[in-house]
Amino acid sequence: MSEHTLHYGDISWTMPVADKNLAAVLQSNPVTLPELEPEEAVREALRHPVGSPCLKEIVRPGEKICLLVPDVTRIWQSPAVYVKVMVAELNACGIPDSDILIVTATGTHRAHVGDERVRLLGGDICRRIRIIDHDCRDTAHLVHVGDTSRGTPVWFNSYAMACDKIIITCGVVFHFLAGYGGGGKMLLPGIAGYETIQRHHKQALNPGFGNGTNAEVRSANMADSNIFHADIFEAAAMARPCFGLNVVVDDDYRIIKAFAGDWISSHAAACRLVDSMDGVTIRERTPLVVASAGGYPKDINLYQTIKLLSNALGAVQPGGTMILLSRCPEGFGSPDVETQICAYGDMRAREQALRETFSIGSYVGFLFAEAAEKHHLILVTDMDASLFARTRMHVCHTLDQALELARGFLGPELDVRTTIMPHGASTLPKLAG
Structure with missing residues (x-):
């Protein structure tokens, strides 16, 4: 016993x-990682990008840069840590604060209230950088960028799309629909219109009334059989993100590893770490x-x-x-x-x-x-x-x-x-x- x-x-x-x-x-599963402070783990990722040149070779002075960040419901990712490092990196690339726009990827969530932005991003960033909460129902500030092969009409936040470059920042965990969180989800549903989100999310159900849920729409499945995941990444590619920063946290919500670079490759690398840690064979x-x-x-x-x-x-x-x-x-x-x-x-x-x-x-x-x-x-x-x-x-x-x-x-x-x-x-x- x-x-x-x-x-x-x-x-x-x-x-x-x-x-x-x-x-x-x-x-x-036990995973051996270098013991780095969270900020240093993020800087290390930026120094060694995955599938991409360093950020200084991608952004140029004079360009308007949009940083996509999670909303306060994802504060466990420690965005106050990694957004501060990312802004400092952009500054070092010749991008001043005035040319940086932060858009919180709220999806269908409400706007931030009270001190939530400060708790999410830190007081210094909130004072320095213009921040917009995405509003999926504000049709005046949505732009149609195309339709996916599955018929999802893709409307994205017009403030983000008006920038010269879009950078994704996020944390990565298993997600019960998309396979993993972060990555393309920062765009759909993150900065998508309500109609886009509705049409896309219905793909979690099997076609035909009475047929219930799609068994392939599940955690850890990033194969094409998970049409929920596939539709997200097809839509996200229409926004042409130039760079991604993905963090992995431990059970105490402390950043233990980060991956930066190509928005797809760096996200996939973070997913592999999550899977090696928390995907347990039975x-x-x-x-x-x-x-x-x-x-x-x-x-x-x-x-x-x-x-x-x-x-x-x-x-x-x-x-x-x-x-x-x-x-x-x-x-x-x-x-x-x-x-x-x-x-x-x-x-x-x-x-x-x-x-x-x-x-x-x-x-x-x-x-x-x-x-x-x-x-x-x-x-x-x-x-x-x-x-x-x-x-x-x-x-x-x-x-x-x-x-x-x-x-x-x-x-x-x-x-x-x-x-x-x-x-x-x-x-x-x-x-x-």
Whole structure:
């Protein structure tokens, strides 16, 4: 018998598993990297670009440069660190502050309020550089740059497109739709129009009403089979980004490595590092998966818990049981998630609403409800069970309650092969072969 610690908010529980039943305990793979301070890691990347000349050979004095940066929902990337270094590099290339425009890639998110820009980028950058929050619904400041081969009309922020050069800056992690975050996502949805985002995002669904989600639209898949990813990069190429800076952070959100250079090649290099760290090989899918998001802040709300669900689905057998630990002190985290969970009584109604007005939040809610249709999905959360009454999700408030419920599905002794995921929001199971 072995015992395994699983975090839940700011507390933890212990999960006992008989040795003969323990299939795997998923932990990030150890990766040896040079021990550099975050700013130095970024400077090192700029000194050794991937697939590209150095920045000083790409930008010229007199040119207007647009820096695409994430919004405050991605503050875990430490943009205050890497944007400051990038601005200093542009200054060294002869580009003064007055010729730099920062556009926050908000996608469909709201504009920044209060001190959020300062927290995101630092007070010095906010005082020196002109900053614009992208507004996907401001049609007066969108420009049509073409259509993708899949029929997505590509409208981008006109302020960014009016600049001579566009540089992408971002952090890279697994993404449950695009394969990986960052890269082309900084343009679509980052600085795209609402119509563009809607048309593109619907590619996460299979064609034809009632056919649900596309299984190839998933974490770590950057092959052409993931049409969501392929459409992003086709659209992003229309903006002709001249350079990219991509950072990878550890579990404490500290930059441990950066990759700069060609916007596609440098992003791919960052993706390979993320995969080597957090892509964990498993030999089998199991009837029972017990997974924790990793505690606070990774389990702050149900919206963020989609990372945990997506990864756990990679380890569970078809029709198996998943116990997901996510405290969710801030509830659903999105009104669109809440609507999908609470407002509809069946999957057809959910899918109809999703196809009519697609949003990431709606898709997250749909995925939870869909997963509960195909598996025994037990959510351990502080949220009220009544909120999930119109889904097939089972809600408990402790791990012991969840295990008791699982015995009803798997037998009183839980004598089944089991996978434990202590850091389920970040570790992605990859089936051997």
